[in-house]
Amino acid sequence: MTIVEAKGISYTYPDGIEVFKNISFKVAKGESLGIIGPNGAGKTTLLLALSGLINNSGEISINGELKSEKNINDIRKKISFVFQNPDDQLFMPHVEEDISFGLSKLGYSEEEINEIVKRSLNSAGLDGFELRSSHHLSLGQKKRVCLAAAFARSPEILLLDEPSNELDPGGRKELTGLIKNFKGTKLIVSHDLNMIAEICNNVMILNDNIIKAFGGSKQILSDKKLMEINSLEVPYIYR
Amino acid sequence: MRHSFWDHFSGLESPIHKLSPGIKILFVILLVIILTMLPGYYVSYLSIPLLLMLITILIISGVPVKHVMKRTLVILPLILPVILLNSIFMESGLNHSLTLSVRSFLSIFSLVLLVSVTKFSDIMKTLSKWHFPRIMIMILTFMYRYFFLLTGEMEKMIRAVKLRSGNTRWPEIFKIYSQILAILFIKSYERAERVYNAMLMRGYDGNGGLQ
Numbered sequence: 085m086t087i088v089e090a091k092g093i094s095y096t097y098p099d100g101i102e103v104f105k106n107i108s109f110k111v112a113k114g115e116s117l118g119i120i121g122p123n124g125a126g127k128t129t130l131l132l133a134l135s136g137l138i139n140n141s142g143e144i145s146i147n148g149e150l151k152s153e154k155n156i157n158d159i160r161k162k163i164s165f166v167f168q169n170p171d172d173q174l175f176m177p178h179v180e181e182d183i184s185f186g187l188s189k190l191g192y193s194e195e196e197i198n199e200i201v202k203r204s205l206n207s208a209g210l211d212g213f214e215l216r217s218s219h220h221l222s223l224g225q226k227k228r229v230c231l232a233a234a235f236a237r238s239p240e241i242l243l244l245d246e247p248s249n250e251l252d253p254g255g256r257k258e259l260t261g262l263i264k265n266f267k268g269t270k271l272i273v274s275h276d277l278n279m280i281a282e283i284c285n286n287v288m289i290l291n292d293n294i295i296k297a298f299g300g301s302k303q304i305l306s307d308k309k310l311m312e313i314n315s316l317e318v319p320y321i322y323r
Numbered sequence: 324m325r326h327s328f329w330d331h332f333s334g335l336e337s338p339i340h341k342l343s344p345g346i347k348i349l350f351v352i353l354l355v356i357i358l359t360m361l362p363g364y365y366v367s368y369l370s371i372p373l374l375l376m377l378i379t380i381l382i383i384s385g386v387p388v389k390h391v392m393k394r395t396l397v398i399l400p401l402i403l404p405v406i407l408l409n410s411i412f413m414e415s416g417l418n419h420s421l422t423l424s425v426r427s428f429l430s431i432f433s434l435v436l437l438v439s440v441t442k443f444s445d446i447m448k449t450l451s452k453w454h455f456p457r458i459m460i461m462i463l464t465f466m467y468r469y470f471f472l473l474t475g476e477m478e479k480m481i482r483a484v485k486l487r488s489g490n491t492r493w494p495e496i497f498k499i500y501s502q503i504l505a506i507l508f509i510k511s512y513e514r515a516e517r518v519y520n521a522m523l524m525r526g527y528d529g530n531g532g533l534q
Contacts, residue, residue: 137520157526165524172517177468178444186526219468237525 086148087113087241087269088134093142095129103129105293106142111286113240116270118280118301121290122315127273128168130290131243134271135165147240161190164234168245170226173233179205179221180214183233190237200236208232208262224255231262241269248276277319281305289314332386333442339384344445345453351437355430363422370425377432386439394435395428402427443467469514477507 088111096102103126111117119127133140136156144151146159167173176182183201192200205213208228213221221229227247234242247263248256260279263270274280280287280301287304289296291314297304304310306322333340339347354373358366381388406427410420438446447460480503488499523529 132520135524137523160524160526163524165521167517167521169517171472172514173521175465175468175518175521177447177464181444185522189526219471233525 085113086110087115087146088271089143089145090134091143091145093133093140093144095126095133095138095140102293104290107290107295108142109288109295109298111269111271113269114267115286116272116284118284118287119271119273119290120275120277120280120287120314120316121296125290126293127290128245131165131245131271131273135160135163135243161237162240163243164237164239164241165243166227166230166234166245166247168249170223170230173230174218174226177217177219178214179210179216179218179229179232182218182229183236185233187236204232204236205229207235207265209258224251224258227251227255227259228262231259235266239268241271242266244270244272244274246274246276247272248274248279277305277316278321281319281321289316291315330438330443332384332390332439335385335440337384337440339380339440342440344441344449347437347441348446348449351433354433358426358430363418366422366425370429373429374432377429377436380440381436384436384440386436391432391435391439394439395432398431398435399428465518469511469518473507473511476510477503480506 089109091108092106093108094102094105119130121127129138132138134144134146136144136151136159146162149155149159151159174182176185180201183204184197187197187200188194201214202211205211208231210225210228210232213225213229218226218229231247242263244263248259251259256276256279260282263272264283270283272280272284284301286299287301288298289304289310296314297307297310302322305319308318311318358373361369378388381391406420406423409423410417413419447464450463451457451460481500484499484503488496491499519527519529
């Protein structure tokens, strides 16, 4: 069953630079799709378009519902977005307040919200972090709190923008495990091709405004020629 | 400069820290109102007893007097121009300026004392319980969350400039620093956009509420 469908979508920045032009793709429910490509290929912009944070042309359907201004709030309830910089995402001073932000409008009572906060922190390996200040956390902890906040909304689709960026190998390994454990649909934008190879079953290469390749993770990531012409390199596990 | 610059001691376990945040906030509001409304004549009489009272509270709380004094003196220069203008342009300017300095010093001292003995989140929760406008609470929360992040970014830019500017002289340094401020403004604007996007994704309606 298709959960994300993009039909002929295009986006041009206000300064006239075209990011992607007339691209179409489908993502099946439960699939993990890695979106890769060189810097400036429009990977993050594509995630912003899917979540309705920018106005693109073309059609985007989430779970069969065509995205429009009228239903964007309902669509966003199905999606959790983990942004690249955790300081942009953890906007409340304390971890508990941040994770519980917006949950009341999803119909949860106060007791349920407390329970969700505890459960989400537990699933991110952060038991007892409720009262910790967001700004006093390490980068790895901040990234995990972002994931916990994303899990708290029980999303059907998880959008991750460079989740392992700037993490040490230990933090990266922990984060990869947490993302892998999420059972829903995942769309991951990353330059960390080893992580993409580990998590994703499908991969899309975005470059020169179009989708250069879309298919099985192993098939694409192990294609040395394809990777090189798109300024990428074959991850270690496929060398 | 980090968050601990203000609230390093707010997690202590003294009797003052254990007092209800509401009582502490009310006390400070009352004190500031008294200091603002009282005629100058009374202020000069009350200033020493009030200062002694605040210092006594400070000693009971276990927060070092130096900590509060240092932070009070950081803010005080911001009102210095007002005091100076008063002494120049008003009749009985010197007396008026002295009273104004005392009022300002004691008000800021009590506010710094409040944030030193009460956790910021407790202050915000209390204001929220008192139906303080939600948008104001969000602004205060964001200021607390992002002010030090931005000053950190500015410190990094200044460090980068210092490393590359060599023996640059004053007029040029002034130009460079104004450019740093402009870049910081653009960076803050862009960050605000990203934070707003993150909020939208979690149900924020753009008007201080949720949808």
